[in-house]
Each structure stands twice: as structure tokens, then as C-alpha cells.
Amino acid sequence: MRVLGIETSCDETGVAVYDTAFPGPAGLRAHAVYSQIALHAEYGGVVPELASRDHVRKLLPLVRQTLAEAGLATSDLDGVAYTAGPGLVGALLVGAGTARALAWALDVPAVGVHHMEGHLLAPLMEDDPPQPPFVALLVSGGHTQLVAVEAIGRYRLLGETLDDAAGEAFDKTAKLMGLPYPGGPQLAALAEKGTPGAFRFARPMTDRPGLDFSFSGLKTQVLLAWQQSDQSEQTRADIARGFEDAVVDTLAIKCERALDAAGSNTLVIAGGVGANKRLRAKLQAMCAHRGGRACFPRPALCTDNGAMIAFAGALRLEAGQREDASVNVTPRWDMALLPPLVAGKP
Numbered sequence: 001m002r003v004l005g006i007e008t009s010c011d012e013t014g015v016a017v018y019d020t021a022f023p024g025p026a027g028l029r030a031h032a033v034y035s036q037i038a039l040h041a042e043y044g045g046v047v048p049e050l051a052s053r054d055h056v057r058k059l060l061p062l063v064r065q066t067l068a069e070a071g072l073a074t075s076d077l078d079g080v081a082y083t084a085g086p087g088l089v090g091a092l093l094v095g096a097g098t099a100r101a102l103a104w105a106l107d108v109p110a111v112g113v114h115h116m117e118g119h120l121l122a123p124l125m126e127d128d129p130p131q132p133p134f135v136a137l138l139v140s141g142g143h144t145q146l147v148a149v150e151a152i153g154r155y156r157l158l159g160e161t162l163d164d165a166a167g168e169a170f171d172k173t174a175k176l177m178g179l180p181y182p183g184g185p186q187l188a189a190l191a192e193k194g195t196p197g198a199f200r201f202a203r204p205m206t207d208r209p210g211l212d213f214s215f216s217g218l219k220t221q222v223l224l225a226w227q228q229s230d231q232s233e234q235t236r237a238d239i240a241r242g243f244e245d246a247v248v249d250t251l252a253i254k255c256e257r258a259l260d261a262a263g264s265n266t267l268v269i270a271g272g273v274g275a276n277k278r279l280r281a282k283l284q285a286m287c288a289h290r291g292g293r294a295c296f297p298r299p300a301l302c303t304d305n306g307a308m309i310a311f312a313g314a315l316r317l318e319a320g321q322r323e324d325a326s327v328n329v330t331p332r333w334d335m336a337l338l339p340p341l342v343a344g345k346p
């Protein structure tokens with residue numbers, strides 16, 4: 001089944017074609033992402049109305065480009081998947097309206113995909129994919145969650161952040177030290193030049209049992225350290241390193257606890273912060289130490305993309321799920337409410 005995937009939940013327009021006839025990475029026939037970073041940079045964050053308008057401008061050209069790269073015509077498509085939530089309502093509606101109209105015109109089924117399920121399933125597009133049950137760490141700009149994946153489509157929340165998401169903490173911390181939006185990847189790059197141990201910040205909520213997170217206090221600690229420092233380039237890098245180590249250690253401690261709680265040795269990591277090199281190395285080492293493994297998508301499939309939506313949508317379409325002809329989105333959406341995915345039984 002060849003499925004077109006459309007992602008427009010925030011500030012990236014993503015389009016891809018996934019063909020389930022080819023397992024693993026070969027199924028990804030083409031994917032393209034257009035990032036709106038330059039558009040929002042001068043405002044220091046995403047401006048929802050500008051995001052929606054830019055998706056309108058970029059989506060159809062990106063669909064044409066992706067199909068051309070895959071060597072396919074629209075008539076070769078067997079289904080269309082789109083992000084139906086969570087996300088910015090206007091931005092979601094652009095993708096949903098376009099996907100729904102395309103599916104209607106081509107007389108193929110359409111399915112709305114949960115953005116975080118897309119992230120969660122992205123590692124399954126890679127070689128030697130893990131099989132449920134496993135534990136998933138979802139770390140993006142809007143979410144930080146530990147999820148017990150009992151089966152594809154059966155998700156039980158084990159813990160989540162009580163305030164800032166991990167990606168949000170990266171972005172806000174970068175901003176308060178004067179780095180441009182979106183600061184996460186830039187802060188991570190700066191941390192490479194920092195001296196380990198020069199600054200040590202707390203590992204929030206690791207001194208008590210539980211699987212929830214809290215990252216907002218960390219940024220206050222960084223602010224104080226930055227304000228009281230000489231604010232040199234080296235100090236900025238040292239603080240970045242101290243912050244990154246604190247977030248990475250905290251995530252690793254909670255992931256290990258979650259694996260223990262779920263009786264699992266397989267950890268799947270997804271979402272933008274999953275592109276972080278130090279997090280990847282730390283979680284790989286932690287899982288290897290207990291005789292298990294950590295599974296990541298390649299970095300380009302950690303951040304928002306259309307491939308994960310095409311892939312998750314293809315699984316759901318193959319299981320018989322589809323939407324009616326109305327255009328609906330769900331800006332707030334609990335992943336535990338998704339229908340389980342049983343082949344042939346919607």
C-alpha cells in the first residue's frame with residue numbers, strides 16, 4: 001500500500017510516501033521537509049497564524065516535489081494520511097483539508113494520525129525494528145512522556161512532565177543565554193565545546209520515586225548561573241554542557257526506572273530531542289548495560305517529518321481504519337484514547 005503522509009502540526013511542512021510492500025527503510029520512497037524557522041525567528045517563537053499561511057503556500061508544491069522524487073503519480077497512491085493533532089488548530093486544518101480533498105479526488109481512503117504516535121512509530125521504519133512490548137520515551141518541543149507500548153495502538157502513560165517539555169527546556173535555556181530560536185540544536189552544538197563538570201545543575205525529581213519530570217526549575221538555575229558569570233563564550237559553552245548533562249542524566253534515570261517498572265529491556269526514543277547526540281549515547285549505553293537495546297530513528301526522522309505520518313497512517317489504513325469525508329482535527333488529544341490497531345479489525 002502506497003500512502004502519502006502530510007505533517008503540518010507546527011512549524012514544519014512535511015510530506016512523504018511510504019510503501020508497505022517494502023519493509024523497513026526501503027518503504028520510504030521519498031520524503032521532504034520545509035522548515036519555517038526563518039519565518040518565525042524574528043519573533044523568537046512560532047506565530048500560529050503565520051505558520052498556517054505558510055503551510056498553505058508550501059504544502060502542494062512539496063506534495064508535487066515528493067511524488068516526483070518517488071517517481072510516482074497521484075494515481076499511484078492507495079491512501080492519504082495526515083496529522084490530525086495534537087498541534088496548532090489552523091496549521092492542522094491546512095494539512096487535514098488538503099489530505100481529505102486529495103483522498104476524495106483520488107477516491108482513496110484517508111486517515112488522521114496522532115502526531116505523537118507518528119513520532120513513537122518512526123523507529124519502526126528503520127532496519128531491525130523492535131517489536132512491542134517496549135517502553136517509549138517521547139521527547140519533543142511539546143511533550144515529554146514515558147509510555148508503555150503494549151501493542152501498536154495500545155499505549156499506557158507511565159510518566160510525563162509536570163511543566164516544560166525537554167525540548168522546550170532546551171529552547172528556553174538557549175534563549176536566556178542569547179542564542180537564536182529554536183535554540184535546542186544550537187545549545188547542543190555549543191555544549192560540545194563546554195567543559196564537563198564546570199557547572200553542575202540538579203537532576204530534577206530523581207531523588208524520589210516516580211516517573212514524572214519537571215524541567216522548568218532547571219532553566220531558572222541556568223539563568224542565575226549565567227547572570228552571575230563573566231558571560232564569556234567559554235562560560236556559555238560550559239553552562240550549556242552542564243544543562244545538557246542534567247537533562248540527559250535525568251531522562252536516562254527515569255528511562256531505566258520505566259524499563260524496570262514495565263519489566264522490559266527495549267527502549268524506543270522518538271521526538272526532536274531524540275536527535276541529541278549525548279542523549280543517544282547515554283541511553284544506548286544504559287540499555288546495553290542491562291542486556292537490552294535503545295532504538296532511535298535517524299536524526300532527520302526524530303524531528304517533525306511527513307515520513308512518520310505516512311508510516312503510522314499506512315499501518316492504520318492497512319488495519320481498515322479510515323475517516324469519513326468531513327475535515328476534523330483534534331488540537332488536544334490523549335494518545336491513550338487511540339483505537340488499538342488489530343489488522344483487519346478497525
Ligand code: KG4
Binds near residue numbers: 276
Ligand atoms: O519533535 P519536534 O521536531 O517537534 C515537536 O513535536 O515539538 O521537536 C522539536 C524540539 C525542539 O524543542 C528542539 O529544540 C528540540 O526538539 N531539538 C533538540 C535537538 N534537535 C531538536 N534538542 C536537543 N538537542 C538536539 N540536537
Ligand code: ZN
Binds near residue numbers: 119141272303
Ligand atoms: Zn513533533
